[in-house]
Amino acid sequence: MAHSHASWAFDGPAEAPPSPRTMRTLRKIRSHQVLTTSSALIAQTQSSQSSGARDAENGTAVVLGNATVRTPAHRRARSNSDAAARMAALTAPVPTRRPPRKTGSGIGIKRSPLETFLRDGPQNGQGREGLQELKLLILSCRVDADGDGMSPYRIYLWLVLLNIPPVPTDEYLAFIHRGRSPAYAKIRNDTFRTLATDPLFKRRVTEASLIRLLNAVAWKLHDSKTKRKSRPSSRRREMELLVNTPPRIDEEPEDPGSANSPPVNDSAIYVQGMNVLCAPFLYAARSEVEAFALFHFFVTKECPGYIRGAMDGVHRGLRLVDRCLEIVEPKLAAHLFSKGMYAELYAFPSVLTLCACTPPLPEVLHLWDFLFAYGSHLNIVCIVAQLVRMRDTLLASDNPNKILRNLPPLNAKEIIALTVLLVQRIPSDLYAEMVTHAK
Structure with a gap:
């Protein structure tokens, strides 16, 4: 027994590329170019409505078009004078308009553009262009999920993206x-x-x-x-x-000299x-x-440096957090550094776990949708984005260590939107270091 997911994502040339790691790095660099050209993040919120008949203590409600007729729970005998009229009202034809159906994680006919694309694949059958379109859909449409963050297709989306x-x-x-x-x-x-x-x-x-x-x-x-x-x-x-x-x-x-x-x-x-x-x-x-x-x-494959030796990949990521913060918010960086607050003191769990250590979990899943689409290295900028959102509070504090001990709850939508803006200010050489820091 084996699980399966959308097969179109693995369509490609018959011959394997000479260097998969190089190709993954190039794809992440291209993701940077795509993000730097994005001007806004479109959020789509869908609501579901439900309608139908329900039982009440004093009777049963029957929906007839826009009107609701209640029949009492305990009926008594009625005269024949109004029986025909009442039966005609109860048996009147119901309009053909259907009530709205639940969408998203529920069972329904209507699907979001993202779910439809993942189910049907690209229309032209081109895997490379289809993958780019899929990433753009993730950036503009949140993955449909219930209040617990559960989605029927998110796991297949991750398998396709990776x-x-x-x-x-x-x-x-x-x-x-x-x-x-x-x-x-x-x-x-x-x-x-x-x-x-x-x-x-x-x-x-x-x-x-x-x-x-x-x-x-x-x-x-x-x-x-x-x-x-x-x-x-x-x-x-x-x-x-x-x-x-x-x-x-x-x-x-x-053997440090082993090339293999x-x-x-x-x-x-x-x-x-x-x-x-x-x-x-x-x-x-x-x-x-x-x-x-x-x-x-x-x-x-994505972050072997995080579990290697003394976790050198994580420490490189922490230094990148400080460097990125100096570029996008020099005043905030100078304030934190003057208090001895470097990323290694407060951001170690966030770098290692891709912010999974910060609740709530449903927001973590939405953030990971974005990271898996455009590269897990962008977690560095996401951490910086969280600091920027706390900018005024941190600048006004003489003890930022107490504030940074527990980061505020994640808001994936705002963090992603801010990350898309901040990444445009990251120099290409520094971004290249971000791509490879976990390798």
Whole structure:
């Protein structure tokens, strides 16, 4: 069994591109060009109405056109003088106009442009142009969701945007059946604290499912590391094998000169904070397999630097927050720096988790729709946008540390709109550093 999603997103040339990582970087640079030409963010809000018959304590309401006729619950015998007229009124033909149907996450015929596009694909069948149109729809139309942030098609939208193929369920189950991974103790130490104050997350996602998913990803990362470390990397390693005294795998030093070793080679199989980064995937997914595919892809392809070594990718991101703030709001940056408030003191969780640490969760999901469409590196600008929205409060405070200890609740619509404006002021060389900072 395997999950499936829109197949048109994976249409492409028969031959694979020579360098997928280079192509992803170029697509993100093009996303920057698209965003810098955007002048406004169009928000679309849809409302649903419902109508029909309902039972009341004193009788039943019957809707006839624009009029409502109530029939009493307890009827008595009536004279024949008005029986015919009453029956004629109750059996009058109902107008053919239908009441409005629920849209969005409910069951209805009418769909939003975004949902229709995701279901039917591009009209001309061109995957590349269709993907660009899909991103523009995300920028102009919010993903339809209920009050809990749940959408029937958001998870497929993410799979399409990140170009993740289906993962067989048996592959995920194989990791589950292997039991505890080497990082199991660390995982159990964090999972019970994951979004502990968010009732929406606690109601939908169990700690057991979070443990299973993180444990499965840890096993896959562990296997990848072990496979790379078991390869002979130098002449010295070959001589050690000849004398039958190979070093232990977990003690073997990395070979910095190996050109074949990708950056994820020295990644940890689990670091603190991965549980929060994983939470929105598991909340939005319709199955653990989908969340597994998304989360593993994200930590190995989109932000491997966040789980590598001393989390150097996160620290680069923190420095980029300070540099971007200096460019877009120099007065605010100077005020914070004069108080010793650098991003490393308050923005570490926001960088590592793509703002998933800041409630409410439904707004996080809307923000992630935007980040997955135009690049997760834009999270750096989203953090700056949150600071800009607090500008007056921070400038008036002699102790900004107390304010920044807990950022205000997310407002995805306003943050995205401000990010689109701020990104136009980011120099191209600094933007290029943002694109690659998590690699």
